[in-house]
Amino acid sequence: MSSETFVVAFEGDPDDPAVLDYAMIRAKAEGAKLLLVHVLEWSAYSFLTPQEVEERHGRRKQELSRANEVVMAPALQKCEAAGVVADGVIRYGQVVELILEETRKASATVIYVGRSGSQSMAARVFGSVTLGLAQLAPVPTVIVP
Amino acid sequence: MFNRIASLVALVAVLLPVQAAAQGIDETINTIFADYTGWYVALIFADLPGTNFSWIALWLVVAALVFTIYFGAIQLRGFAHSISLVKGDYSDPDDAGEVSHFQALATALSGTVGLGNIAGVAVAVGIGGPGATFWMVMAGLFGMATKFTECTLGVKYRNEYPDGRVSGGPMYYMVKGFKERGLPGGKVFAILFCIFTILGALGGGNMFQANQAHAQLSGVLGDYPGWITGLILAVVTFLVIVGGIKSIAQVTEKVVPFMGIFYVGVSLIILLMNFDQIGWAFGRIFEGAFTGLGVLGGFTGALIQGFRRAAFSNEAGIGSAAIAHSAVRTKEPVTEGYVALLEPFIDTVVICTMTALVIVITGVLNVDPETGLYVWNAEAGRISTAGEVAGVELTSAAYAQAFSWFPALLAIAVVLFAFSTMISWSYYGLKAWTYMFGEGAAKETIFKLIFCLFIVIGASANLGPVIDFSDAMLFSMAVVNVIALYLLMPIVKRELASYVGRLKSGEIKRFKG
Numbered sequence: 001m002s003s004e005t006f007v008v009a010f011e012g013d014p015d016d017p018a019v020l021d022y023a024m025i026r027a028k029a030e031g032a033k034l035l036l037v038h039v040l041e042w043s044a045y046s047f048l049t050p051q052e053v054e055e056r057h058g059r060r061k062q063e064l065s066r067a068n069e070v071v072m073a074p075a076l077q078k079c080e081a082a083g084v085v086a087d088g089v090i091r092y093g094q095v096v097e098l099i100l101e102e103t104r105k106a107s108a109t110v111i112y113v114g115r116s117g118s119q120s121m122a123a124r125v126f127g128s129v130t131l132g133l134a135q136l137a138p139v140p141t142v143i144v145p
Numbered sequence: 146m147f148n149r150i151a152s153l154v155a156l157v158a159v160l161l162p163v164q165a166a167a168q169g170i171d172e173t174i175n176t177i178f179a180d181y182t183g184w185y186v187a188l189i190f191a192d193l194p195g196t197n198f199s200w201i202a203l204w205l206v207v208a209a210l211v212f213t214i215y216f217g218a219i220q221l222r223g224f225a226h227s228i229s230l231v232k233g234d235y236s237d238p239d240d241a242g243e244v245s246h247f248q249a250l251a252t253a254l255s256g257t258v259g260l261g262n263i264a265g266v267a268v269a270v271g272i273g274g275p276g277a278t279f280w281m282v283m284a285g286l287f288g289m290a291t292k293f294t295e296c297t298l299g300v301k302y303r304n305e306y307p308d309g310r311v312s313g314g315p316m317y318y319m320v321k322g323f324k325e326r327g328l329p330g331g332k333v334f335a336i337l338f339c340i341f342t343i344l345g346a347l348g349g350g351n352m353f354q355a356n357q358a359h360a361q362l363s364g365v366l367g368d369y370p371g372w373i374t375g376l377i378l379a380v381v382t383f384l385v386i387v388g389g390i391k392s393i394a395q396v397t398e399k400v401v402p403f404m405g406i407f408y409v410g411v412s413l414i415i416l417l418m419n420f421d422q423i424g425w426a427f428g429r430i431f432e433g434a435f436t437g438l439g440v441l442g443g444f445t446g447a448l449i450q451g452f453r454r455a456a457f458s459n460e461a462g463i464g465s466a467a468i469a470h471s472a473v474r475t476k477e478p479v480t481e482g483y484v485a486l487l488e489p490f491i492d493t494v495v496i497c498t499m500t501a502l503v504i505v506i507t508g509v510l511n512v513d514p515e516t517g518l519y520v521w522n523a524e525a526g527r528i529s530t531a532g533e534v535a536g537v538e539l540t541s542a543a544y545a546q547a548f549s550w551f552p553a554l555l556a557i558a559v560v561l562f563a564f565s566t567m568i569s570w571s572y573y574g575l576k577a578w579t580y581m582f583g584e585g586a587a588k589e590t591i592f593k594l595i596f597c598l599f600i601v602i603g604a605s606a607n608l609g610p611v612i613d614f615s616d617a618m619l620f621s622m623a624v625v626n627v628i629a630l631y632l633l634m635p636i637v638k639r640e641l642a643s644y645v646g647r648l649k650s651g652e653i654k655r656f657k658g
Binding site for chain 2: 093
């Protein structure tokens, strides 16, 4: 078994499991470990109403537990069932920045990211996560269609 | 088409008697309020003997001076650190997703930046001359220490509930802080503060805002019944605070800061366009600060107006900021004090000064060419201005000298500022309400409905005595709050000493920069 770690930029869309499935195949073939990184988009410079400020801590807890239950836990179970060693991390912030940070921290050698990503207007104008990773990643990045 | 006109005529026919009845009700309300509350308003806004300087403004300025001295000019010593905190240099990345220092500051600012910065400054400069700006800036700089004190306490003594919600504010530090120091009367202070907050929220934080928003709109669109503005504002506010339609509030919260930035941007452009006069304008401000340059009361006239407007604009000492800042996620209450001290700086030192400089530079204040002194309009009790306008109209006229489209934009800005102030104060009022009557959907909805009703009343009527009473309530908050701050300031000093010590020793880690 190699000591390599592959990062999966995991959006967690159950209808689009391609990126996880492909990363699992590659990890199994090369005996690598997977690190699923799920990022909840967040900016410390956004504006909140007083009510939102009050509720933020509670909402963050709910968002984290939902992300863990609905997104991360099923994905990790899937990996385990397929015999792939996997770990998961959920972060708040800018998606590209944090995936790159986790990649460096884990000394990962490859990043797997789905092609679909966000189709929003903002993504079209400012660039999607896929493009951002492809442009900035310090390691080979595999874009899974 | 005919049907539509007929419907409109029918609607007007129905509404006219309603309006007439409303005017009758206004008069009744005015009379009742003036009879029963006039003495209280007169007491709160009473002038110091022999001056036209209200004791409440002096109360706030003295408090600001005391806190400045007691905390060793924390606003100067800690300014750079405040900026670092807002930038997130000391924020633990593991706390991402929580309310950041920047967000707490922006939310609190959206409650204070508003009519005071636009209309209040014009009143100050119109009556006190350019010199009032100097004293306004001084009062703003000292007020930073007051905000530091109240917001540190707000975070230290907040309540955290099992569901993750956080509630804080003067009522909490009054009860818990007094208990910690072994002082009696914390609960009484808290209840008094809550009563004043509820009434202040309905008045200064609601009716006054709605009233001024309508005044500005009717100035641009032509005269029309106030209840129309009131009803629209009430419906939108209802959708936000009762209906939970967050998108409207989020849009406002996003637009208002940009309006503020835009306002400062336009001011800077006007100042740059008149670059050669900036030195002259500062000269007028400094000269006026100590001589008055022809205003009534000379030096004292300028000082009084400057201090008064600053105190009324940045809300330092009122206690509202302590409610807004208390939800930030920080292990160190002092950090929020540091961040909050930027509020009077942005509100008064930056935004108010911009308005004042533009008014002075654009020459809307009439000057006697022979003496160089301002022409005093004794009848109106202020400096004679181009077109003899005052208040928000003076600001509007000054900016229109450079950009003719500005008054229309200012009307939009005033409405948005008024709306965001109302949203903030509906929250402060609600916190005081739930503190007194307990939490619960039904109880909260009752307050929110009352709040919406008061918007219509505020916009549709000229309820002078009611608004005076509500303003008096707002400043009554400052009376109880400042006493509590004096009693609790040793706790803040202890917190500050401990924090600064750990910051120097490196125990408090810098994560960025």
